[in-house]
Amino acid sequence: MxxxxxxxxxxxxxxxxxxxxxxxxxxxxxxxxxxxxxxxxxxxxxxxxxxxxxxxxxxxxxxxxxxxxxxxxxxxxxxxxxxxxxxxxxxxxxxxxxxxxxxxxLGVPPPSWYGEEMTLGECWKAGDVYGDQLTFFCSFHAPSGDQALSYTVDYSEYHFDMVVDCDATGDLDRLLELHRVRNAKSLDRLFVPVEADPAEVSAGTRRSLEDWDIFCVEGDARRLAPRFLMLRELWRARLRRFPRAEPAEVRQPSDDELSLFASGFLNHLLGRILLEARHVEAIRELCWFHGINGPKVSPTRAYVFLERWLPAKYEPGDPVVEAVRDLFIPFLRWTASATDLEPMAWPYLKFKAERWLDEFPSWSARDPDCARFPRPRSL
Known part of the structure; x- marks a missing residue:
């Protein structure tokens, strides 16, 4: 139009x-x-x-x-x-x-800072130990004064990345100190800020800028984080000063990888539960979804699997759904050990998964397109 x-x-x-x-x-x-x-x-x-x-x-x-x-x-x-x-x-x-x-x-000059060079300074990152969320911090220097920006992204290999917070100030240390204090209180699931490579910042934020997640806000961009909308273009402009680095492609598990993953969990279950056809199908669903970009378990993956992926494919009363209920916590526990997740990060993951299982299957969202991979950009 x-x-x-x-x-x-x-x-x-x-x-x-x-x-x-x-x-x-x-x-x-x-x-x-x-x-x-x-x-x-x-x-x-x-x-x-x-x-x-x-x-x-x-x-x-x-x-x-x-x-x-x-x-x-x-x-x-x-x-x-x-x-x-x-x-x-x-x-x-x-x-x-x-x-x-x-x-x-016409006699109205530009501001004194117009045309001055803005140079990239330090880059830092902090986030959770599961890889679900990262906050990037960057400082920029100019004659008129320094700037510091922060940018927080929720990651999901299956859904698009979502920006959940941004900030802008003249003091990088202030931004970092907030995360140093908060994250140090929750080392079981968060890590304190560490220095980051500018190329990592570019790759870690680009997909969230270009492919914001329509699905998570039901198609209404006005429901995105308000500070993201306020600072989106400022971050994009500053990103032009970074070395361009593309995010890694989302990779589905190959048949061999899927077979190895599922076999390992099946062997773990032998003698613990009487396996039926519904359990085998549930294991295949669990391993495929949690095998995207390599085996990994996390709170975000658990939520998306239970609340988005399964409702897109199954009726609430399907035997596979009940099998997932039986197997979900044992699957997370085994995969966490097999992928060397820090032991202290397990209790929080278990706590979140059990809370979602309390109301499972709630099936609050049932869109069959969510089970297509890659998910259609129109969602």
């Missing part, structure tokens, strides 16, 4: 509704960039939802530039200066730069 005058007028009203008493100081670079990023995040949610608007983000960025060009004041000049970095498309960044030049000819 092309940008209509109705859409254009709507967004001009939105941009014009920014309260004057909440506009940041044009000379405060991070505050201005955060404000600009927030508007772009708001526009992005609408551009990704054709049933709401169906207008591309590039078209909406044009409206943003036109609006601030028509208001020759320091705040508009600062927002355009931020757009030269934050606009999603190169064309949007060029349009903002040209608009800023025009404001300069």
């Amino acid at each position: 092309a940008l209509t005058e109705e859409h254009r007028e709507k967004w001009l009203r939105v941009l014009g509704g920014y309260p004057d008493d909440e506009k940041p100081d044009p000379e405060h670079r991070l505050a201005v960039e955060t404000s600009c990023s927030g508007f772009l995040g708001n526009m992005w949610t609408r551009a990704t939802m054709p049933e709401v608007q169906g207008v591309s983000l590039a078209e909406l960025e044009t409206v943003f530039v036109q609006y601030h060009l028509s208001r020759p004041e320091p705040f508009s000049a600062a927002m355009l200066a931020a757009m030269t970095e934050l606009a999603d498309a190169p064309g949007g960044r060029r349009a903002a730069a040209k608009a800023l030049e025009r404001l300069g000819r």
Whole structure:
């Protein structure tokens, strides 16, 4: 759908509704960039939802530039200066730069930080010991002042990665200290911040930016973490200063790998339970799902398997479902040992799995497309 005058007028009203008493100081670079990023995040949610608007983000960025060009004041000049970095498309960044030049000819100069170099500083990471979640921390240096960003991602080899939190400040140590204190209290499932390679940061965040999980927010991008929407474009802009590294492809277990995995667990069960056909089928489901990208058990995998994968394939009363109930905790325990999960990380995983099993099978979500791999991008 092309940008209509109705859409254009709507967004001009939105941009014009920014309260004057909440506009940041044009000379405060991070505050201005955060404000600009927030508007772009708001526009992005609408551009990704054709049933709401169906207008591309590039078209909406044009409206943003036109609006601030028509208001020759320091705040508009600062927002355009931020757009030269934050606009999603190169064309949007060029349009903002040209608009800023025009404001300069009208007697409104750009902010003093415009055009200064922003260089990458330190990179750190913290997260859980299962590999379900990582928080990346990065510092950036510029003459106008340092910046620090954090970015927290929930990972799932089966579902798309989800951003659950972001932050921006001028003090990297403040961000790190919060995680050092909190994580040190839960070493059974969290690790304290350690230095990270910039390429790892790039690979660890790229998929969550490009393939946000429509399924987990029921198709409504506005239900994503608010601070992610506020800082998404700022993080994308800073990511251009990182060495580009692609995330690893999601790899299904081969027949040989699946057979080896299932055989190991079957041998473990011999003499412990009378195996029936339903148990064998349940074991195949367990091993296939938990064998993606190599055998691993974790709270996220357990939740997705019980609450998304099984409801997509089976009725609640299916014998395989009851067999999963019988085998799930023994399977997690055996796989945790076989994959060398830290022993102190087992109690929390067991606790979470048992809580989900209390209401299993709840079947609150039953979408058959969830059992397709890779999952359709339309979900």
